[in-house]
Amino acid sequence: MSDREEFLAGERPDDVLMYFSAAAVSGVDALAERGERVDDGAVLVVEGETGRSAFQNAVSVDPMQFAKRAMGTEGDVDPDCTGGVCPAADEGGNGDHEARFVFAFAEEQNTEVDGIYQEGDVIHAYVSCSCGEAYSEKWLAGER
Numbered sequence: 396m397s398d399r400e401e402f403l404a405g406e407r408p409d410d411v412l413m414y415f416s417a418a419a420v421s422g423v424d425a426l427a428e429r430g431e432r433v434d435d436g437a438v439l440v441v442e443g444e445t446g447r448s449a450f451q452n453a454v455s456v457d458p459m460q461f462a463k464r465a466m467g468t469e470g471d472v473d474p475d476c477t478g479g480v481c482p483a484a485d486e487g488g489n490g491d492h493e494a495r496f497v498f499a500f501a502e503e504q505n506t507e508v509d510g511i512y513q514e515g516d517v518i519h520a521y522v523s524c525s526c527g528e529a530y531s532e533k534w535l536a537g538e539r
Contacts (some may be wrong), residue, residue, distance in 0.1 A: 423436055461498060468531065472532040
């Protein structure tokens with residue numbers, strides 16, 4: 396099982412997942428050497444604090460500020476965390492709608508709160524679209 400598959404299954408709750416499209420960062424081949432090469436970019440799964448720092452260095456965006464902004468807009472994130480369906484595309488927005496980067500983390504099951512968190516570990520994923528929109532989705536780990 397790959398690092399990404401383990402993360403998405405909820406087996407790496409202390410790690411973060413980062414996807415970077417080749418169009419969004421320079422040196423995507425160097426990133427792929429540390430992670431997994433995908434058709435149009437690279438995916439890395441690394442320890443949480445190290446991952447947050449690496450994300451900020453790669454795209455010059457604080458990951459928690461980015462997540463906070465993206466939480467305001469629900470969208471459809473691909474189950475493999477390498478893209479999604481931008482909600483601005485549904486609104487007839489102009490331009491391309493390709494994921495530039497994705498930041499995701501897992502939150503362990505918490506039976507003391509309401510909602511999805513009672514059912515199991517939850518994946519939180521945040522996408523930056525080439526049109527400028529930021530959006531998010533969350534789902535139960537291993538359910539997609």
